[in-house]
Amino acid sequence: MSIRVGIAGLGTVGGGVVKLLLEHAALQSERAGQSIGIAAVSALEMPDELSPLLAGAVWHGDALEMARSPDVDVVVELIGGEEGVARKVVETALGAGKSVVTANKALIAHHGNELARMAEKNSASLLFEAAVAGGIPILKSMREGLAANRLDSVYGILNGTCNYILTEMEQTGRGFSEVLIEAQSLGYAEANPETDIDGIDSAHKLTILASVAFGCSASFGAVFVDGIRNISALDIEFARELGYRIKLLGIARRGEHGIEHRVHPCMVSIDTPIARVSGVLNAVVVEGDYVGRTVFEGAGAGERPTASAVVGDLIDLARGHGAPPFAVPVGKLVVQPVVSMDARVGAYYVRLIVRDQPGVLAEAARVFAEEGVSIESVLQRGRDPGSTVPLILTTHDTEEVAMMRVRDRLANLTAVVEDPALIRIESL
Amino acid sequence: MSIRVGIAGLGTVGGGVVKLLLEHAALQSERAGQSIGIAAVSALEMPDELSPLLAGAVWHGDALEMARSPDVDVVVELIGGEEGVARKVVETALGAGKSVVTANKALIAHHGNELARMAEKNSASLLFEAAVAGGIPILKSMREGLAANRLDSVYGILNGTCNYILTEMEQTGRGFSEVLIEAQSLGYAEANPETDIDGIDSAHKLTILASVAFGCSASFGAVFVDGIRNISALDIEFARELGYRIKLLGIARRGEHGIEHRVHPCMVSIDTPIARVSGVLNAVVVEGDYVGRTVFEGAGAGERPTASAVVGDLIDLARGHGAPPFAVPVGKLVVQPVVSMDARVGAYYVRLIVRDQPGVLAEAARVFAEEGVSIESVLQRGRDPGSTVPLILTTHDTEEVAMMRVRDRLANLTAVVEDPALIRIESL
Numbered sequence: 001m002s003i004r005v006g007i008a009g010l011g012t013v014g015g016g017v018v019k020l021l022l023e024h025a026a027l028q029s030e031r032a033g034q035s036i037g038i039a040a041v042s043a044l045e046m047p048d049e050l051s052p053l054l055a056g057a058v059w060h061g062d063a064l065e066m067a068r069s070p071d072v073d074v075v076v077e078l079i080g081g082e083e084g085v086a087r088k089v090v091e092t093a094l095g096a097g098k099s100v101v102t103a104n105k106a107l108i109a110h111h112g113n114e115l116a117r118m119a120e121k122n123s124a125s126l127l128f129e130a131a132v133a134g135g136i137p138i139l140k141s142m143r144e145g146l147a148a149n150r151l152d153s154v155y156g157i158l159n160g161t162c163n164y165i166l167t168e169m170e171q172t173g174r175g176f177s178e179v180l181i182e183a184q185s186l187g188y189a190e191a192n193p194e195t196d197i198d199g200i201d202s203a204h205k206l207t208i209l210a211s212v213a214f215g216c217s218a219s220f221g222a223v224f225v226d227g228i229r230n231i232s233a234l235d236i237e238f239a240r241e242l243g244y245r246i247k248l249l250g251i252a253r254r255g256e257h258g259i260e261h262r263v264h265p266c267m268v269s270i271d272t273p274i275a276r277v278s279g280v281l282n283a284v285v286v287e288g289d290y291v292g293r294t295v296f297e298g299a300g301a302g303e304r305p306t307a308s309a310v311v312g313d314l315i316d317l318a319r320g321h322g323a324p325p326f327a328v329p330v331g332k333l334v335v336q337p338v339v340s341m342d343a344r345v346g347a348y349y350v351r352l353i354v355r356d357q358p359g360v361l362a363e364a365a366r367v368f369a370e371e372g373v374s375i376e377s378v379l380q381r382g383r384d385p386g387s388t389v390p391l392i393l394t395t396h397d398t399e400e401v402a403m404m405r406v407r408d409r410l411a412n413l414t415a416v417v418e419d420p421a422l423i424r425i426e427s428l
Numbered sequence: 429m430s431i432r433v434g435i436a437g438l439g440t441v442g443g444g445v446v447k448l449l450l451e452h453a454a455l456q457s458e459r460a461g462q463s464i465g466i467a468a469v470s471a472l473e474m475p476d477e478l479s480p481l482l483a484g485a486v487w488h489g490d491a492l493e494m495a496r497s498p499d500v501d502v503v504v505e506l507i508g509g510e511e512g513v514a515r516k517v518v519e520t521a522l523g524a525g526k527s528v529v530t531a532n533k534a535l536i537a538h539h540g541n542e543l544a545r546m547a548e549k550n551s552a553s554l555l556f557e558a559a560v561a562g563g564i565p566i567l568k569s570m571r572e573g574l575a576a577n578r579l580d581s582v583y584g585i586l587n588g589t590c591n592y593i594l595t596e597m598e599q600t601g602r603g604f605s606e607v608l609i610e611a612q613s614l615g616y617a618e619a620n621p622e623t624d625i626d627g628i629d630s631a632h633k634l635t636i637l638a639s640v641a642f643g644c645s646a647s648f649g650a651v652f653v654d655g656i657r658n659i660s661a662l663d664i665e666f667a668r669e670l671g672y673r674i675k676l677l678g679i680a681r682r683g684e685h686g687i688e689h690r691v692h693p694c695m696v697s698i699d700t701p702i703a704r705v706s707g708v709l710n711a712v713v714v715e716g717d718y719v720g721r722t723v724f725e726g727a728g729a730g731e732r733p734t735a736s737a738v739v740g741d742l743i744d745l746a747r748g749h750g751a752p753p754f755a756v757p758v759g760k761l762v763v764q765p766v767v768s769m770d771a772r773v774g775a776y777y778v779r780l781i782v783r784d785q786p787g788v789l790a791e792a793a794r795v796f797a798e799e800g801v802s803i804e805s806v807l808q809r810g811r812d813p814g815s816t817v818p819l820i821l822t823t824h825d826t827e828e829v830a831m832m833r834v835r836d837r838l839a840n841l842t843a844v845v846e847d848p849a850l851i852r853i854e855s856l
Contacts, residue, residue: 020576020718030643030756031575129573135719137573144572144749145557145565147459148448148739215458273725276704290448291563291726291736297701298722308719311576321572321749328458 003032003318004039004071008063008089009078010047013103013130016307017076018050021314028311032318036311039073042066067092074099074317076310082106094118094126101313103130103306109204109220112211117330126325127313132205133158133282135305136298137312142212142286143327149288151213155251155428158205158263160280160300161196162228162248164188166236166265167278170245175233188280198227199248199263206250210261213286214254215328216336224262224341231265235351235421238379238392239267242349245275246423258337260344266426267349273297274428285428342401347376347425352391352410353418356384360391360415367409373398388417394425431460431746432467432499436491436517437506438475441531441558444735445504446478449742456739460746464739467501470494495520502527502745504738510534522546522554529741531558531734537632537648540639545758554753555741560633561586561710563733564726565740570640570714571755577716579641583679583856586633586691588708588728589617589624590656590676594664594693595706598673603661616708626655627676627691634678638689641714642682643756644764652690652769659693663779663849666807666820667695670777673703674851686765688772694854695777701725702856713856770829775804775853780819780838781846784812788819788843795837801826816845822853 005021007014021028021038029035041054042063060066067075067089075093077100079086086107093100094115102108108115108128119126129139133156142151157163161183168179180197183189195201203223211218228248239246244267252261268275273295277283282300287293299305326333354360361378368375379392395403403422410420433449435442449456449466457463469482470491488494495503495517503521505528507514514535521528522543530536536543536556547554557567561584570579585591589611596607608625611617623629631651639646656676667674672695680689696703701723705711710728715721727733754761782788789806796803807820823831831850838848 016718024576024578027578027643028576030760031571031751033757135574135716136722137569140573141565141569143459144744144747145568145740146563146736147743148452148456148736150452150455215455273701273704276701288563288736290444290732290739292733294564294724294726296722296724299720304718305720308574308576308716311718312573315575316572319572319749319751321747321751323459323747323749329461332458 002035002037003314004037004073005076005314006040006042006066006069006072006074007038007076007078008042008066009080010041010043010050011078012303013306013310014043014078015047015050016303017078017310018053020307020311022053028315032315034318036314036318039071040066040069063089064092067098068096072098074101074314077102077104080104082110087111090115091118094122094124097122097124099125099317101127101310101317103128103310105131105201105204105208109207109218112208112218112325113330113333116325119325120330125317125322127316128208128325129313130306130309132208133284133296134298134300134302135308136282136284136296136300137309138284138296139212141296143323146286146288146291147327149290151286151288153253153287154209154213154284155249156284157247157274157277157282158202158250158300159196159248160282161189161193163277164280165197166228166231166246166248169231169233170236170240173233173237176229176231197229199225202248202250202263206252206261206263209284210252210259211326211333213252214259214336215326215333216259217333219338222261222338224264226264228265230421232421234390235423238351241379242394243270244268244425245270247274249426251426255339258339260339262341265423267423268426268428272428342399344400345397347397348395348403349423349425350393350407350410351421352416353388354391355415355417356387356389357415363413363415364391364393364410367406368395371402371406373402373406430463430465431742432465432501433504433742434468434470434494434497434500434502435466435504435506436470436494437508438469438471438478439506440731441734441738442471442506443475443478444731445506445738446481448735448739450481456743460743462746464742464746467499468494468497491517492520495526496524500526502529502742505530505532508532510538515539518543519546522550522552525550525552527553527745529555529738529745531556531738533559533629533632533636537635537646540636540646540753541758541761544753547753548758553745553750555744556636556753557741558734558737560636561712562726562728562730563736564710564712564724564728565737566712566724567640569724571751574714574716574719575755577718579714579716581681581715582637582641582712583677584712585675585702585705585710586630586678586728587624587676588710589621591705592616592708593625594656594659594674594676597659597661597664598668601661601665604657604659625657627653630676630678630691634680634689634691637678637712638680638687639754641680642687642764643754643761644687645761647766650689650766652692654692656693658849660849662818663851666779669807670822671698672696672853673698675702677854679854683767686767688767690769693851695851696854696856700856770827772828773825775825776823776831777851777853778821778835778838779849780844781816782819783843783845784815784817785843791841791843792819792821792838795834796821796823799830799834801830801834
């Protein structure tokens with residue numbers, strides 16, 4: 001017995017999958033109960049290093065043709081992008097009753113539920129462990145290992161690029177732009193880094209996590225998203241002084257009024273496990289009503305960890321495992337009301353750049369008071385009369401909507417010379 | 429469709445399983461694709477609180493009779509113990525072609541491979557996620573999620589009782605016996621705590637982890653085991669001073685010469701993720717050649733987390749998932765040579781209690797030198813001429829066998845008044 005795999009896309013991850021399937025073919029076939037062979041590949045061009053490894057595979061210039069080929073049982077989609085060829089390849093394969101493994105988070109975040117429905121209708125499987133948190137088997141853990149629980153929340157560090165940048169900023173005191181350029185030169189950030197640093201990538205992953213955890217329809221559009229571009233070295237420094245670290249988190253929670261899901265920079269206590277996850281690592285925390293809190297940590301991206309997840313899915317297919325992609329059949333997925341960001345309740349950090357003159361704090365404090373927001377602490381570091389200095393305030397728990405009014409009014413104070421910076425403090 | 433479960437054993441975990449199956453019946457049946465019903469139970473007596481919940485289940489005074497009953501499809505064994513009724517129930521069920529879910533680490537560590545063979549022969553499944561690290565889906569993650577990798581090591585904090593005791597000792601400065609008594613009164617340690625504090629429980633779990641990770645026959649007898657009885661408040665204090673924490677770890681590694689597996693107190697750098705796992709939590713680190721290092725953390729014991737793992741296994745059965753219990757078919761499990769503890773290479777912490785007189789350090793240092801063991805640091809705190817004081821030495825990497833010679837010779841020095849305490853330093 002043998003599963004004949006067709007791989008669409010031979011970039012970094014595709015190359016890793018090819019190498020992993022060949023390097024551990026014997027071990028994988030013992031574990032899977034049958035061998036997993038590369039029957040076909042499709043890509044714009046064949047990378048030189050892969051060419052000798054793929055001598056036995058059929059080359060398809062057209063990925064759709066490969067997806068339709070009767071000599072391919074399972075299609076691995078590693079092209080990327082939420083539309084275009086990637087989507088067509090997956091739809092073509094599922095339509096032909098072939099199972100699909102993909103690492104494509106954008107595709108699943110946008111079209112996962114429809115694709116799962118196509119898979120069900122055609123008795124095919126759709127697996128995408130590699131789409132979230134790289135090599136960490138977080139989707140399998142939630143869908144299967146923790147399946148007995150009602151899951152109440154899932155959150156974590158879902159983007160290694162942002163975590164690398166924030167860690168470097170903290171450790172070196174340098175600014176965002178400088179660290180981003182270095183991350184690009186080291187290959188930790190892409191030439192077009194927007195998807196990562198603006199939080200889109202994290203939001204894709206959070207959408208998938210929430211759908212699997214809560215059995216709700218994926219709704220990428222409903223995720224509140226804010227990235228890390230505006231985090232300054234000053235904020236990192238003050239965070240430390242206050243006992244926090246700044247992390248870009250994706251947070252999904254199920255509450256009385258619906259689902260809350262949001263991606264934004266957070267201040268988290270340095271005592272939490274999530275605060276200690278540094279560099280390009282990812283970490284995901286899952287809370288279930290019986291299991292309690294479980295934490296999963298590991299490499300969230302890269303050729304080899306991502307290949308580990310893709311081939312793990314192939315082994316599942318070879319073993320005949322077929323849990324529904326989103327833990328329950330598509331017909332059972334519910335549309336959950338989404339709790340508006342305005343309703344978030346929590347503490348806030350506000351950094352103002354103000355003219356160093358008497359009365360500024362009193363003016364600012366009056367704004368907080370009038371909006372009913374209670375101040376927890378104030379930090380004024382450095383005196384420079386006549387010039388500008390930072391003024392830091394943190395609040396007790398308050399509603400986001402009140403805090404937005406505070407921010408807008410602070411921005412209009414004459415002593416305030418820059419847009420106020422606001423970072424949410426999360427007690428996790 | 430429905431799976432009819434028979435539960436043998438209605439202690440803490442059994443009660444949790446009953447409650448979880450009833451509380452989330454609807455959700456679990458959506459996820460599993462069929463309902464999971466409690467058809468029968470067997471226990472010495474029916475706990476009062478469960479009686480009303482189990483009105484629809486058949487009561488069997490004899491667990492073996494239940495295991496043979498034609499009205500039971502799957503047997504959940506929660507009796508415990510490596511022999512006796514527990515073993516007979518499992519063998520009877522498997523022999524009758526019924527799948528078995530168990531939380532019994534001793535049984536699996538001692539007889540797992542034979543039982544897996546019985547399961548295979550009778551086309552039944554044998555699942556035991558709850559046997560290791562409570563609610564953390566670590567076996568599933570290694571057997572399935574990371575199945576594409578060659579796994580090279582697995583280690584961690586596998587016993588919550590010991591971790592609680594060590595954490596309390598560190599945080600309060602109290603001695604082992606005092607904290608143990610408190611742990612017993614709080615229900616964190618059993619009345620007969622030997623299995624936990626002497627490392628047996630960790631060794632059971634490590635045996636299972638190693639077998640799944642490396643595809644080798646389980647060999648509990650080959651695990652080197654040392655517990656935490658002899659850890660003193662003094663050692664905890666010096667560990668902190670040296671930048672370490674003391675943890676009871678189970679460590680399994682695959683090397684050139686075979687498998688190394690051992691359970692003993694370790695000093696680990698406070699900067700490692702494992703050092704920060706406190707209280708009753710468990711944490712397991714898995715290293716694979718593609719995925720890199722992944723860390724899994726959560727509740728390692730208790731009614732609800734353990735029930736989460738047991739019912740997770742039942743959902744797997746209901747879904748028809750059937751990976752081999754030890755990741756590969758029993759016929760493919762290999763007998764790996766076991767690397768002797770004497771061959772361990774690493775650093776060591778040695779605490780001597782010596783008469784405070786001139787020349788003691790010189791004498792001790794000569795012993796190290798003559799055995800070819802290089803000293804990394806020396807700490808002498810407190811002076812009390814004529815009385816006794818602690819003398820702490822740490823070494824550079826050396827072989828265990830040389831270190832044992834050093835210890836024996838140090839014990840014979842006239843200035844040394846107590847058996848030397850020796851703790852292995854692990855760089856993880």
